[in-house]
Amino acid sequence: AQSVAQPEDQVNVAEGNPLTVKCTYSVSGNPYLFWYVQYPNRGLQFLLKYITGDNLVKGSYGFEAEFNKSQTSFHLKKPSALVSDSALYFCAVRDLSNDYKLSFGAGTTVTVRA
């Protein structure tokens, strides 16, 4: 069975500083990895995905993520955070050996202070 861990419940950064949201995964086969962001009382918005290819994936709103197979990690990064990046971030993994189901991490609340 696949699983995702987001070790930090909250991340606080100052505007303009780099932002990192951590994610580690566990799957039996090749992982399909995703990052989503959720604003209050809204659904999830897709940010980026890793399927295959380059380990550094670029996504929406200036976010990127680095796939590290040896560390089974897929950390989300943004070089310069904005106040508007404050939201709830979810890492997710799809395991093709488990009926394509998407498993979500517990979520990390990001607060960017002005």
Add this chain to the structure above:
Amino acid sequence: GAVVSQHPSRVICKSGTSVKIECRSLDFQATTMFWYRQFPKQSLMLMATSNEGSKATYEQGVEKDKFLINHASLTLSTLTVTSAHPEDSSFYICSASDRDYSNQPQHFGDGTRLSIL
């Protein structure tokens, strides 16, 4: 981009009422739709997978007679919470994928806040 519309966005009703939530893919055909439940400050819990033209597949612990799912067309899936009670109050979110969804992201609706009095 792919858009998923979910209605209503908020429902407040009395205990014992049945509530229907619609999930529509507006600009793509979704052979598979997913229904999730989210408690405050928690992650999404998959309730069921809905396939067009066939019965939904429910996750362990989810009552299929309580949460009725219908996926009658490639653009519409509905979740009906039957005889809702206060413990059913939650944020319900649907998602949909088009074509081969193994390497495609799921596209999410904006969720339905259900409050049972």
